[in-house]
Amino acid sequence: QSKCMVDAVGKGTSTIRHKITEAELRPGRTVSGPVLMFVADVALYVAIFGEVGIVPQAVTTSLNFNFLRRPSADADILGVCKLLKMGKTLAVGEVSLYSEGDPEPVAHAVGTYAIPLGVVVRRPA
Incomplete structure (x- = not known):
């Protein structure tokens, strides 16, 4: 069960x-990298599903991740995603990760998801 919640x-x-x-803390009370990567992937997944609905076969094809500074061990991690491109078969988005209450990002990710053929991408009217 995931501890991620959609805000x-x-x-x-x-x-x-x-x-x-x-x-989820490493020695020295820092949040582990895999936890931050997980949050980024979930944020991208949710943003895509907000556009096309739930598509179980949509999968991550790449995730480029940069650690910027140490996150707080005592605050929730927030993943804020913005889709950069929503194509017919690929979606690309960026995610900034924050320790709640701190305006400076702790990490940044850019990811790509493969969207199965036949999925209708909703376009603005």
Whole structure:
């Protein structure tokens, strides 16, 4: 079961919240990298599904991740996603990750998802 919660979904956007537990901290009380990568992937997944609906066969094809600074061990991690391109077969988005209450990002990711053929991408009217 995921500890990620959806805070918001908008037109090509999403905001995800992940509550950090002691088990997710590395020595020195820093949030582990895989946790941050997971939050970024979920934020991208939710933003895409906000555009096309739930598509179980949509999969991550790439995730480029940059760690910018140490996240707080005592704050939720927020993943804020913006889709850069929503094509027929590929979706590309960027995710900025924050420790809640801090305006400076702790990490940045750019990811691509493969969208199965036949999925109708909703376009603005």
